[in-house]
Amino acid sequence: MKKIEAIIRQEKIEDLREALEKKGFIGMTITEVRGRGKQKGIKLEWRVGEYTVEFLPKIKLEMVVEESKLNEAIAVIEDVCSTGKIGDGKIFISNIEEVIRLSSKERGQKAV
Ligand SMILES: Nc1ncnc2c1ncn2[C@@H]1O[C@H](COP(=O)(O)OP(=O)(O)OP(=O)(O)O)[C@@H](O)[C@H]1O
Numbered sequence: 001m002k003k004i005e006a007i008i009r010q011e012k013i014e015d016l017r018e019a020l021e022k023k024g025f026i027g028m029t030i031t032e033v034r035g036r037g038k039q040k041g042i043k044l045e046w047r048v049g050e051y052t053v054e055f056l057p058k059i060k061l062e063m064v065v066e067e068s069k070l071n072e073a074i075a076v077i078e079d080v081c082s083t084g085k086i087g088d089g090k091i092f093i094s095n096i097e098e099v100i101r102l103s104s105k106e107r108g109q110k111a112v
């Protein structure tokens with residue numbers, strides 16, 4: 001099993017949830033996060049002068065999937081969230097050793 005951690009633009013999360021659901025990806029966790037990438041934050045012109053926002057609001061989506069479904073899930077995220085502009089976000093993939101569904105005590109792929 002693999003964990004997908006996608007940091008995406010806030011305005012994309014509803015479209016992404018819908019697109020993922022259409023492909024059968026239901027279980028997921030989202031968190032409102034703040035982050036920065038290569039461009040650091042952004043500079044804003046304000047009446048009092050220029051100031052920099054060091055961390056920008058983003059959404060983090062975490063989803064654990066069977067390995068055989070990984071590429072399909074990534075394709076959906078790319079399709080919805082890549083605009084080609086800076087700040088689109090990133091996808092991090094990692095291995096998951098075990099999943100336990102508490103209601104049934106099932107383990108592994110059955111539990112995802
Ligand atoms: N190396 C990283 N580790 C952890 N989180 C990151 C990393 N890079 C980016 N992020 C997260 O992703 C968000 C969006 O990053 P962003 O898309 O701006 O990355 P980037 O490297 O600057 O690419 P781009 O040049 O396309 O903007 C950041 O606000 C941060 O939350």
Ligand SMILES: [Mg+2]
Nearest residue numbers: 037038039087
């Ligand atoms: Mg950036």
